[in-house]
Amino acid sequence: MSERIQILSINSGSSSIKFALFACDTRQEEEQLVGAVERIGQSAGRIWLEQGSQRVLDRIQAFPNQAAALQAVVHALSEVGVQHPDGIGHRIVAGGPQQRQHVRIDAQVLADLRKALPFAPLHLPAEIAVIEAIQQLWPDKGQVACLDTAFHGSIPELAARLPLPRNLWQEGVRKYGFHGLSYEYIVSRLPDQGKAPTIIAHLGNGASMAAVAHGRCMDTTMGLTPTGGLVMGTRSGDLDPGILLYLMAEKGYTAVQLERLLNHLSGLLGVSASSGDMQILLQQRAENPHAEQAIDIFAYSARKYLGSLMAVLGEVQRLVFTGGIGEHAAAVRWAICRPLEALGFRLDPEKNAAPSQEARCISRAESPIEVLVIPTDEDRMIARHTHRLLGMTHLPATHSP
Template identity: 65%
Template sequence: MAGGLTSTLLCINSGSSSLKFAVYALPVVDQGQCLAEGAVERIGQSVGRLWIQTANTERHEERGHFADPGTALAALFRSLDTLSCPRPAAVGHRVVSGGPRRLEHTRIDADVLQDLRNALAFAPLHLPAEIAAIEAVSASWPEIPQVACFDTAFHRDIPEVAARFPLPRNLWHEGVRKYGFHGLSYEYIVSQLPDAGRGRSIVAHLGNGASLAAIADGRCLDTSMGLTPTGGVIMGTRSGDLDPGVLLYLIEEKGYNGPQLERLLNRLAGMLAISGVSGDVQTLLAQRDKEPHVAQALDIFAYSVRKTIGAYMAVLGGLDRLVFTGGIGEHAAPLRWSICRPLEGLGIRLDPVANTEARRCISREDSPIEVLVIPTNEDLTIARHTQRIAGLA
């Protein structure tokens, strides 16, 4: 598979029920040479699926029971051996949050791993699987360096006026603050902008998890997610921002405890809760004209994103560019239209044909604000940092 190459990097993006990966040739330059990519899906379910697509169009696929991330990674390693992929020189992991102690991409050692275990409260949906993946790699390849690439790193210097919650100061010192997420995606998008992000940009990373960032001179000035990836705009199954009184009501009047609140806010809320059908946007778009609750869920999502765009135009003092990325941002043209159409008075004017065709530039020629659709590439960002930190450049 590797065409004679003997040195590679493995990039791992672990989720609660899936594990995505990509193999890059060393050295990683420009857009990188991706030798293979794939996923292990439906981890923990009775029947899961592993697939690998190589650069030379060879495809490997198998079904089986992948009980946990460790089992999934073991199957992945076996499959890479089957495809004659060289053992990687280093492994880079997307890590959603390192909590207050880890805000820079770093090589993983025992201290880093312990800090991740101590930070579980900051990303309870993501960190357990990410830690399990790190431990599984260590068990199989103890001699290979591993690097943690944090989604929070891009936002580490946001101004305190945006990062501080209106709570007692001791909580700030304990790490209760806005961290922001999707940083690997934002970093990649900035690297693809013609001025390297020196203008005033809003980037909307819209997927099942969705957030926006206000960026000027390549620096994040504010972002919609907060202490955890639950905050900000509404999402597929996450609530986004809520009046804290709602939580007090659920605790005092409905008897919710912590685990019940976590499940409600992260798994049963968002567009799933409003539509009563699904949190998946493609499913909802297919039923929008037939189900009023589905249409309402999509309208509220678009409203939530649009309101945040307006707020970030105020943060930036104007806007030069709006960028859509992520699964919804890249592929859901009707939602891009719903988000942007009411913003014409603020200078965001979409070309309906360019939007439907998902061209790179989807704004009209007379639009004061440029609107772009740029596919993200978090794996390449991970590969670049892993190469640098592992000393393989």
């Protein structure tokens, strides 16, 4: 067994930093701890840390910005005996036209990420801020950008090209796709590594689906940005472009107002007028018709995209649910699949309702399409790629759900 090195996986948001520490060698990644800094920029933030199932640190304090939050992470790690990791990997939502693969971060990569800001204005500023803060704290440590768009680099041009003037394609206006780290992990867990025609549904506050065959992504539901595709927690998903023209011409919406509408006020929140959290809506639906309607629209949207990805693949042998909703909301899985029984999505109600955290099959034995629930692990994929790109070959173990 080769020498183990410690990799810190970081998932940065505008108001939070999630992190996990892994001990890695050439065959596996062992999770040592997980934690998060929450409510960055607010008067009362929070940092917590867990080792195994035990919470070893939970503290309320203010974090004015990402740099202060990262400094708190460093102190928290030192409190549990971790002085510094050997390498750091970052989830990067989009690298724009210049960066399309997981890559070790240098000055050019960082410059390209800054150029990509228009492609992911909600995510990239915080991600870049944490990269720069780590350069100040640990200037000698290698950092890796793990791109959520990388998995979708295999999408054929027929699917990636948008029906717009050709000069826009040259400028990078195309389908990129997102949630790629999650899809990579799920494919690594499949017994055939995704060779059979498979649809993966990553359903959470952000939601998307991907069509996979021969281990490669053939199409996905998100496009240029993470706003498109399925109905989401607070994001609209796909809309008639004429709606935006109407809002601009008749209502005087600016680009800033449209961004807030589409990314923060729409989706489940917009329809329910109460919450973008699926678990809350499921609790409310018995007495709140707007909550019930939001759930129904979410499931309807998912069914439509399932059908479109079936058309992309020509056949489907497997459907995998993952993400917060996909893993934990049995009622939503049922609402998506029950109307599609004639197409081969036949769930076993008892298996579907089982409160298991493990990967499992939830379809009936005679179902033409196997339906699985597999918990995702984006942090592990970040550690895996970081370990590889910092100079050690990874031989991933396969796992059968």
